[in-house]
Amino acid sequence: MAKKDYYEVLGVQKNAGEEDLKRAYRKLAKQYHPDENAGNAEAEAKFKEVGEAYAILSDKDKRAAYNQYGHQAFDGSMGGQGFGPMNFDFNDIFSSVFGDFFGMGGMGGGRRPQGPMQGPDVQVSIQITFEEAVFGTEKELSLAIADTCGTCGGTGAKPGTYPESCKHCGGTGQERVLQQTIMGRITTVRPCSVCRGEGKIIRDPCPTCGGRGKVKANKKLQVTIPKGIDNGQSIRLAGKGEPGERGGPNGDLRIAVFFKPHSKFRRDGMTLRAEMNISVTQAALGGALTIPTLYGDEQYQLKAGTQPETIITLKGKGVPNVxxxxxVGDFEVKLKVQIPTQLTARQTELLKELAQASGENIQPTPQETKKPWYSGGKKKK
Ligand SMILES: [Zn+2]
Ligand SMILES: [Zn+2]
Incomplete structure (x- = not known):
């Protein structure tokens, strides 16, 4: 039977580039792969055919020879000039394009060797107050967390019995499978089908945990929240997570801490900020000022002539470093000077006097004769 043209086999143009070849090969090799076509001799032949075509055309020298001499270049009929008969390793060709697609030596994603394994981490979150985050606190948490089963001590076997080592895998939890494929023999490692990768078989499961070796139990836990913790930060309690497998250590418990914003204080890392109103006269004359802080009231001596938006910094009245x-950080108070909007007759009189003493003109603006532009015209309907 005459050999088909390699370009036809892959369904590409004579001038096809490297990527075109690869794309064409990928599609066809997948289509005709023995795994997809068990027992189909035609597909097997096709798989070989596309592999061979790709092997030749993806090699610059071989492709040039093929373009010049056709199949003769490889059938030995040209003596020393040709390449001679070729042996193709379709496995190599396939995996060079697909990478470890079919997981040679690891089909089915085998488990790691059955050693001790650390238990899973447990993540919880708690809500505390703004003040608790600054000053620290103690909290009691109630968690449903898996713990080593007290009945069987974690073995999963009924008391008085013991798990048996799996005879099928010799306790390794893994089995090797030799597969005969068109691509040659492939040894794959996969979790033992008898013990499901555990390496042990429990004949009589523990009645409390059903053989899992763990039970979910409500645990009460005293947690110290450190001073200065910030929103979203976590406390890690090593070894307070779930128990490990096969004697491995417990996982960790992570407690994420959250708090709501405060109505008066804003927190920026270690700095606390707030705004405070003072009167015009306080600003002008100065005097004793009581500043409420998160730590209680602070007495402050306000300077005469304090300007609006002045920031007073109280050292050490902010947030402790966690x-x-x-x-400890600082507390920054921004002063807002309030202009009075409602005055008594007496207050008005005094302010007018103040204005006069300052040489200010506080007479009302003379009445305008023209009407303002916006009330001049009549609205059209
Ligand atoms: Zn148990
Ligand atoms: Zn086994």
Whole structure:
């Protein structure tokens, strides 16, 4: 039977580039792969055919020879000039294009060797107040967390019995499977089909945990929330997560801490900020000012002639550093000067006097004779 043209086999043009070849090969090789066409001899032949075509055309020298001499270049009929008979390793060709697509040596994603394994981490979150985050607090958490079963001590076997080592895999939890394929023999490692990768078989499961070795139990836990913790930060309690497998250590417990904003104080890392109203006369004359802080009231001596938006910094009245609580941030108070809107007759009189003493003109603006532009015309309907 005459050999088909390699370009026809792959269904590409004579001038097809590297990517075109690869794309064409990928599509066809998948289509005719023995795994997809068990026992189909025609597909097997096709798979070989596209593999061979790709092997030749993806090699620059071989492709040039093929373009010049056709199949003769490879059938040995040209003596020393040709390439001679070729042996193709379709496995190599296939995996060079697909990578480890079919997972040679690891089909089915085998498990890691059955050693001790750390238990899973447990993540919870708690809500605290703004003040608790600044000053730290103690909280009692109630968590439904898996714990080693008290009945069987974590073995999963009924008391008085023991798990048996799996004879099928010799306790390794893995089995090797030798597969004969068109691409050669492939050894794959997969979890043992008898013990499901555990390496052990429990004949009589523990009645409490059903053989899992763990039970979910409500646990009460005392947690210290450190001073200065910020929104969304987590506390990690090593070893307070779920129990490990096969003697592995417990996982960790992570507690994410959240708090709502405060109505008066804003927090920016270690700095607390707030605004405070003072009167015009306080600003002008100065005097004793009581500033409410998160730590209680502070007495402050306001300077005469304090300007609006002045920021007073109270050292050490902010947020402690969560890692070093001796270092405490500052509290910054921005002063808002309030202009009075409602005055008694007496207050008005005094303010007028003040104005006169300052040489200010506080007479009302003379009445305008023209009407303002916006009330001049009549509205059209
Ligand atoms: Zn148990
Ligand atoms: Zn086994």
């Amino acid at each position: 890692r070093n609580p001796k270092s």
